[in-house]
Amino acid sequence: MQTPVLTIDGPSGAGKGTVSRAVAKLLGWNYLDSGSIYRSLAVAALKADLDLSDILAICRVAEAMSLEFDCGDELIVKLDGADITSQLGTETTGNTASIIAAYPEVRAVLFQKQKDFQRLPGLVADGRDMGSVVFQDAKIKVYLTASAEERALRRYKQLIEKGIDANLPQITREIEERDFRDQQRATAPLTVPEGAHYIDSSSLTIQQVIDQVVNLVD
Numbered sequence: 001m002q003t004p005v006l007t008i009d010g011p012s013g014a015g016k017g018t019v020s021r022a023v024a025k026l027l028g029w030n031y032l033d034s035g036s037i038y039r040s041l042a043v044a045a046l047k048a049d050l051d052l053s054d055i056l057a058i059c060r061v062a063e064a065m066s067l068e069f070d071c072g073d074e075l076i077v078k079l080d081g082a083d084i085t086s087q088l089g090t091e092t093t094g095n096t097a098s099i100i101a102a103y104p105e106v107r108a109v110l111f112q113k114q115k116d117f118q119r120l121p122g123l124v125a126d127g128r129d130m131g132s133v134v135f136q137d138a139k140i141k142v143y144l145t146a147s148a149e150e151r152a153l154r155r156y157k158q159l160i161e162k163g164i165d166a167n168l169p170q171i172t173r174e175i176e177e178r179d180f181r182d183q184q185r186a187t188a189p190l191t192v193p194e195g196a197h198y199i200d201s202s203s204l205t206i207q208q209v210i211d212q213v214v215n216l217v218d
């Protein structure tokens with residue numbers, strides 16, 4: 001029996017993780033936060049003080065790293081046994097992830113780690129290329145976005161709530177830079193997957209988006 005997959009792709013701060021976790025819980029399905037895999041590699045690369053242009057060294061770290069995900073109410077991530085959850089959410093980590101995620105060699109190493117999440121009874125997977133590359137046969141594909149201003153404001157509030165120092169104009173610039181890099185890269189760029197349901201959450205509540213997505217699952 002084929003494991004059903006629901007993918008939610010979109011730019012930073014669109015609400016992918018929030019909505020995906022809630023929908024996975026409602027459906028009783030597994031959840032893949034693919035961004036946390038790239039962010040974990042970014043944490044490992046920064047910890048090893050790697051030159052971010054040294055693709056080979058980054059691939060070696062990607063191949064060797066052991067990741068554990070605990071998808072309770074909040075996602076807990078352990079890298080080689082150490083809890084790195086607090087380091088994952090920073091914009092430094094997000095920006096570093098975006099730089100190394102542009103290398104096709106790195107994406108190839110992380111590909112199977114993502115595919116391994118496809119287990120019964122089902123999988124909700126969020127990221128940039130879930131519906132366009134990793135789970136092309138997904139039963140349902142969603143592209144979730146919002147205006148850059150709204151996404152920056154959401155990310156700013158999110159970081160402040162986490163006790164992470166944040167500056168709205170800087171967050172706005174960083175989100176626009178990351179959007180551009182993710183959309184313009186040659187390999188697995190952020191695009192609207194063919195057949196995807198397009199949702200602009202700029203004026204929607206979290207619950208309204210969750211309801212729209214759950215209603216797509218028959």
Ligand SMILES: Nc1ncnc2c1ncn2[C@@H]1O[C@H](COP(=O)(O)OP(=O)(O)O)[C@@H](O)[C@H]1O
Pocket residue numbers: 010011012013014015016017018019154155157158201204205206209
């Ligand atoms: N529709 C929405 N309206 C208001 N805030 C939202 C909405 N969707 C998500 N958020 C908030 O925006 C922040 C970023 O959401 P997140 O799920 O981390 O986005 P992404 O995974 O797309 O980067 C979180 O604090 C979340 O609670």
Ligand SMILES: Nc1ccn([C@@H]2O[C@H](COP(=O)(O)OP(=O)(O)O)[C@@H](O)[C@H]2O)c(=O)n1
Pocket residue numbers: 010011012013014016017034035036038039094097098099101102126127128129130178182
């Ligand atoms: N499937 C994915 C997920 C993330 N990424 C990269 O990892 C970065 C961080 O992803 P994320 O989903 O955690 O970022 P946010 O959308 O939460 O800000 C993105 O900006 C992408 O560059 C990717 O290339 N492919």
